[in-house]
Amino acid sequence: MKKKALVSLLMTATLAFSMLTGCGNSADSSESASTDKATEEKSDGGEKADGEIKEFTAFFATPGTEINDDNEIQQIIAEKTGAKVKETWLTGQTDKEAVGTLIASGEYPDFIEGGSGTPQLIDAGALVPLDDYLDSYPNIKALFTEEEWNKIRQEDGKIYFIPQFSTIKGEEKVCTHNDEAFWIQTRVLKWAGYPKVETMDEYFQLIEDYNEANPTMEDGTTNIPYTILCEDWRYFCLENAPQFLDGYPNDGSVIVDPDTLKVIDYNTTPTAKRYFGKLNEEYHKGIVDPESFTQTYDEYIAKLSTGRVLGMIDQWWDFAYNVNDSLKQQGLDLQGCNYVPLPITIEKGMKNQWHNSGGVLNVSSGLAVTTSCDDVEGALQFVNDLLDQDIHNLRFWGVEGVDYEVLDNGEFYRREDQRMTAADTAYKAAHLCTYSYFPQYNGTSDDGINANKPDGQANEFYDGLNSEVQECFEAYGAQTYVDMIGTSEAPGSWYPMWSYSNTLTTNTAGGTAWIKMGEIKHEYLPKVVMADNFDAAWTEYMDVYAGCNPQDFLDEMQTELDRRMEEAAKFN
Secondary structure, eight states: OOHHHHHHHHHOGGGOOOSSOOSSOOOOHHHHHTTHHHHHHHHHSOOOTTOOOEEEEEEESSOOOOOOTTOHHHHHHHHHHSEEEEEEEOOSSOHHHHHHHHHHHTOOOSEEEOGGGHHHHHHTTOBOOOTTTGGGOHHHHTTSOHHHHHHHOOTTSOOOOBOOSOOEESSOOOOSOOSEEEEEEHHHHHHTTSOOOOBHHHHHHHHHHHHHHOOBOTTSOBOEEEOOOOSGGGGHHHHSHHHHHTTOOOOSSSEEETTTTEEEOGGGSHHHHHHHHHHHHHHHTTOBOTTTTTOOHHHHHHHHHTTOEEEEEEEHHHHHHHHHHHHHHHTGGGGTOOEEEEOOBSSTTOOOOSOBSSOOOOOSOOBEEBTTOSOHHHHHHHHHHHTSHHHHHHHHTOOBTTTBEEOTTSOEEOOHHHHHHHTOHHHHHHTOOOOTTSOOOEEBOTTSSSBSSGGGOHHHHHHTSOHHHHHHHHHTTOSSHHHHHOOBOOOOTTOOTHHHHTTOOTTSHHHHHHHHHHHHHHHHHHHHHHOSSHHHHHHHHHHHHHTTOHHHHHHHHHHHHHHHHHHHHTTO
């Protein structure tokens, strides 16, 4: 739709992503032969009467994998909706750097998800306000309640983006824990006889004991007991564990006491000192990967994909979709290299809140239409069409008879060979098209039978697990990843506070403090973990941290928490 935006992105060397070539190779001839049903589906599709296929562009400020230009399901969707989107992803920059480059050029793709650079885009006037359009697109409007749409409004009272991942339709169906956890490989638990592991100390002791008895994988490759991802914004894998260890949910930047509705700084709690002291101890024992503080995200994912890493803290969405497919393709899943979460807290007997019910509404970023888009109505119509149930099924289940089958009772399932092809990189690039950063549903399909995504379909989910994970679940009386850690009720109307802190800039004292706090943690926490004298290093860190004026940040967060509770009261 916007050729000049496409050319601009191509010409901007610092963005370093390709707009014209896919990352995967085409599937081989045998795979192509298996898609006769897909071809049949194309010919039967609802192609627009005039045969025109509109072409839009999109950039997502997060790493991702491009699909092939002739991707089969993308073409089916194009013929049914009359539109398609060329998606590109972040490569070699931070999200804010990439967004800054686009702002400097003054030209944008038709769609954008700016990540933490979204406030920059709003300030630059790069995003189209959606308020006057929403009533014309019922599928989009139905994504959120009036209260939720109100939360998405920015300070000027306008809505600029659509959060993509929080909407649950019908009954909630959750089998995977999509969020943060202490993860451990099933081979470690199996070796130890599937012990009950509840505390941080027990977790690391188990990893130590296993690694001492089993220093290598089956092929002789040396294990990495524990690694940490610290690159850029993903350093949450290092820094925010104290909130979970004290039994709180993922407010991300602060703890919220649900009884007093007061914010607490998790960076300075006794639990924070114990946690980083433990990492320091494990680092000097050789348990913590010495490359933790220098590895890139790509290097981290590649490391996990070898099966060498016994454990880590991370969000499921940050590693699993790449790593699990790789492990499956190599047969490493059958060696017990898949990860399961454990209900870790700082002390025994504490209720953990690693997993909460309900969706998490991110009011700081989402899919936006830019001012460079020549056809805003057409762009929003495409988003609306992607939420039709038949299109949603194509996105996440694929083509019936090719990617999944249907039982007599209407329930979807996959054969084992279909599960294997769904994990194959080349097949995904050539055939599957989830439009993964466009709005989507979790929960139940309109048919009242199926989950909107395969990972929410209980029978399909369990049947698709390898025998090692199934054995592990059985040992702990679990059927899903969520069962391994338990489910807590959804937090209060303030939740999550990270969706506000993600919008902060140096325009306020609290925002300035927040940015300085992040810089100091990036610099000092690796030093604290590696220090020969932990107590001295921790004292120095706390002194420097205090110099950031964190109270300015906490005061601003408290004000926002109070505002959210007042707004929520208007709808209750």
